Amino acid sequence: MLTRRHIRIKVLQTIYAFDKAEIDELKKSEKFLVYSMEQMRDLHLVMLSLLVNLRDYGADQLEKRKKKHLVTQEDLNPNTAFIDNKVLLLLKENTALNTLVTERKLDFWKLDDEYISLLYKELMAADFYQEYMDNASSDFKTDKEFVIKLYKEIVAPNDKLYDYFEDKRLTWLDDYPVVNTGIVKLLNQMGPNPSDGKLTPPAFKNKEDLDFGVELFRKVVLHDEKYTKDIIGKTPNWDKDRIADLDMIMIKMGIAEFLHFPSIPVKVTINEYLEIAKEYSTPKSSIFINGILDKLVQQYRDDNSLNKIGRGLR
Template sequence: MISRRNIRVKVMQALYSVESQETNEKPNDPFKLLQKHFDQTHQLFVYLIHYLTEVARYAEIDARNRAGKHLPSYEDLNVNIKLAGNELLWKILEYPSYQKAVKETRPELLENTDLLRKLYHQLVETDKYQQYIAVAGRDKKEEKAMLEFIFNELLLPNESFTSFVEENFTNWDDDADMLRLLVQNFLNKPSSFNFQELISKEKWLFGKGLLETVLNKKEVTMEHIKPKLKNWDPERIAVLDMILMRMGVCEFLYFETIPPKVTINEYIDLAKEYSTPQSGQFVNGILDNIHKDLVKDEKMHKVAFKPSSSN
């Protein structure tokens, strides 16, 4: 479910942490760093689903609060709580894999009751919500559409909500686009998701293999990179740019199933997004030249580097 692009980002971040570490510090375990990045994505995904369900369930809390007033009105005593009984909502809440994930990650510890209340009341004022509660029966498509509306039209555009998420999850900027898609896919087929395996074994092996290859083949990759730097001093090149180029060269040489063009495009995009304004063009030029030389010298016969069985 996690894309290869997202895996590359997390490998890049793990490598950057290792490369930027002071020499007198105890070295970080790069594989534990990588696992930590994946764990953060898992925690954030569970939190987003949790918050979505909490907004929907707030209908019952609102009804109790209004009924408990000193002098409740007729409207206070007859709050529509259809949303709290949303069939898809309860399918999610009763899903064993999700229940286990909630127990493990404890998303309720980050509860913001005031924000939750405000978001619910904003929801109540929308035409979509009023149309939803106006229909007495339940329709599967409308049940799903209501939860999609809450997530896509209420939560994500709300600056208070996204700021709160960003404050508590440093990976929000990196994972936001992917998690939007994951949440949508989950709402389409919740029972097909295994919260305990958000990243497949194949994807984990790709990430672990890429990380280990870049670490173990540093000298090999630098032999390809240094001749292309011309007047550039390798020590003055941005650390992130060098990491991205080393990752790219490793994919050229050791990852048989990845087309070189895909590799180049991926690292151009990552350089543009995470490094300097000039990095995209710089990384593009170096990787493209290295690729052309490998093809010319008939050295594009990829041989998979075999990572160790540990970690």
């Protein structure tokens, strides 16, 4: 689920907190890093659970209509296309999803059901909802297309839902766009008999990704003084206090990858931090970081300290 870029972002954020003394012990910081990375999976589970709760809310509304004082024929025989949606029912009946939501205490929507109500009202007002409900015969493909549209047009862009997650768990804000993209991809690939692994993937693709994040954090923190000297040596007209904190951390992370991660090509490292800088730092940061990393690569090549193995990695 987590990409290497997202792992790098989590490491960046943890080092920033460590440098600002928000977390003052290495082991505590490592635990926080792993926790923040694993939180992405929790958000994935919460968003799938939201779809299930949205479907259940719709079912409850139909039952309430049957109990009205002045009941109509439509109330007694309602259109059940939404609550019978095959994709939503698969999510609702998935044992692995239900177990994880319960075990990790992620069933927020029972208490915070006002957000479900808000999303349901938006859905009912959408043109594509009425078109779907008017479709007399829906197959799995039609049901799936509807759920994807529901997620992309109603759930993912909802500002109040975003604010809710900001209050609930701050670490989720950076995860939110990535998780939304992942869920849309999951829904697109979903078949009538999805495996548990498809619906509830682990936070990390493999143990190597988890180890990469922890080791990258350790290298930057433990070699901070050396990395700072290397950087200042490449910025003779700059005092280190003039370099933006995030830029300094990203350059140090690049150095750590140059010197301690032999299987990661130099170009990959540089490109990753340029892209992260564009999103998380100043408008000119990517140009500055690119220049410093290029100079450092040349230095490490000259003194044979660039630790890369395999053709094309240097």
